[in-house]
Amino acid sequence: MEIRNITPEDFDDVLDVRRRSFGPVPAADREKWRQAALVTVAEGRYLGAFDGSRLAAAARLRRFTQWWHGRPQAMAGVAGVTVNPEDRGRGVGTRIMRAVMDRAVELGDAVSALYPATTPIYRGIGYEHAGARRTVRLPAESLRRIRPSGPVKLRRMGPGDGGEVVSVLHRAHAAARSSGPISYDEHTWNLWLADEDDFLYLADDGYAIYRWKGGDIEVENLVAASPDTLRALWSMVGSASSVARDIVATVAPDDPVLWLLPDRTKEQVTETRWMFRVLDVAAAVGRRGYPAHAACDAVVTVDDPTRGGGTWRLDISGGSGTATPAEGPGVTLSVNGFSALYAGIPPYTLRLSGLMSGDDRHDQALEAAFAARPYMLDYF
Known part of the structure; x- marks a missing residue:
């Protein structure tokens, strides 16, 4: 072969x-x-x-x-x-x-992710469950009650606007300190924006992609970096309530639209799980963002039979981190465990599941440094 x-x-x-x-x-x-x-x-x-x-x-x-x-x-x-x-x-x-x-x-x-058709094959080569693409079914009427709070200029978008979408995503996810969401490159965005069945709207600091699906409205992407744009986009989607009964929307776990709903008691939520893997420990640690207040200095051994593991000293402070080769006892994780830690899974969970062992003095610092609620808005 x-x-x-x-x-x-x-x-x-x-x-x-x-x-x-x-x-x-x-x-x-x-x-x-x-x-x-x-x-x-x-x-x-x-x-x-x-x-x-x-x-x-x-x-x-x-x-x-x-x-x-x-x-x-x-x-x-x-x-x-x-x-x-x-x-x-x-x-x-x-x-x-x-x-x-x-x-x-x-x-x-330095990092990789995938949506698994089956878990064992990917877990066997170091991928581990990290987050989910979360869709929620909402009554269309509840979104129609969201009123714009200020003037927002919306325009239709299409092929050629991929660069603007990428720019919006960079600004919005930086401001929200998001963990997990992705963006295609500009060329691929332009291909997706050519779909004639999608309704595509762009603001200075947000955009929406939605479509009819049966008798419902399906919101594939809606990102906004300001309250006015958030309300304007969701209000526009909700304006379909005279025909559509439900809105099926892909949202973040703490998406602000969920706090704008007039009534929120029961929700029908579907999660599609994705898996994550660190491919290069030093580069991945150096490229990640961290909470500005978190500080951690710990020796970590990563057991990675597929890519080759090693021992590193993690030095994290001021929102940045480094991993340098080190020796000596410390925390030991399988590559699955380190990938899960990187994605915000707490050390306590990793220890109980057998993905982490050894020195526990730095567990609290590691948990604070890698804290995250990862999600994705896109399926690939």
Whole structure:
């Protein structure tokens, strides 16, 4: 079995593997898929496992920006991991995933995330549960009662506005000190903004993407960095209440719209879990944001059989951190445990689940430094 780059000549075979793994790609979506895949191929972010000339498996690395406590860093989003039915159970999926992680590091990514179709294979190579994409079903009438609080200029957006969306996300997630959300690159955003079935609106410090889905309104993305824009966008979505009964919205766990609702007693919430992995300890620690008041000086050993582990001294203060090679006893974590800690899972939880052991003197400091409530608004 040979691992090599996917080329455009392989696209029909890739779509066939996808069809056998996830079901057919609708004809209307194939061209958009090809356009997005061409960019991934050009960047060396699409890999295939070949048995001779036959494609057995494929996986791609999406180029994302991800925020951790408001600080952006490059993140490898693993997507489209597919294995032909006749090749399953032979270790092909694990092999291509190891190649994907190596390629991500080569391209400069220190962290990676994915939405798992099944947990064991990814947990076995170091990915761990970190956060969720959270959707909530709300009565459309409740959103219509949200009134604009000031003048906000909204305009329709489309292809060519990807750069503005990226700029809004950088400002909004920095201000909110967000952890977990992602942004596509400008080119990919422009592809998504070409969908004629979506309603797309842009403000100076926010945007909304929503559509009809059956008799409901589905809000895929709504981001706002000021109270006026928040109210204006949600009020506009709620104006569909004369026809739509419910709004199904992707929101952050503490999204401010939930505190604007006139009545909030019961909520129908769906969570789609995503997994996270640290690929390069030193780079990942150095690129992450931290609470400004938190301080931590601890020796941490990370056991990573796939990528190679080591021992580091973590020095975190003033909102920044470093990891330098060290020796001596300290905290010991599997790479799954360190990835979970990085994503804000408390040391107490990690110790009880067997992902963390050793010196516990710095547990409280580690918990404060890596505190986070990670979420995503996008599925990939």
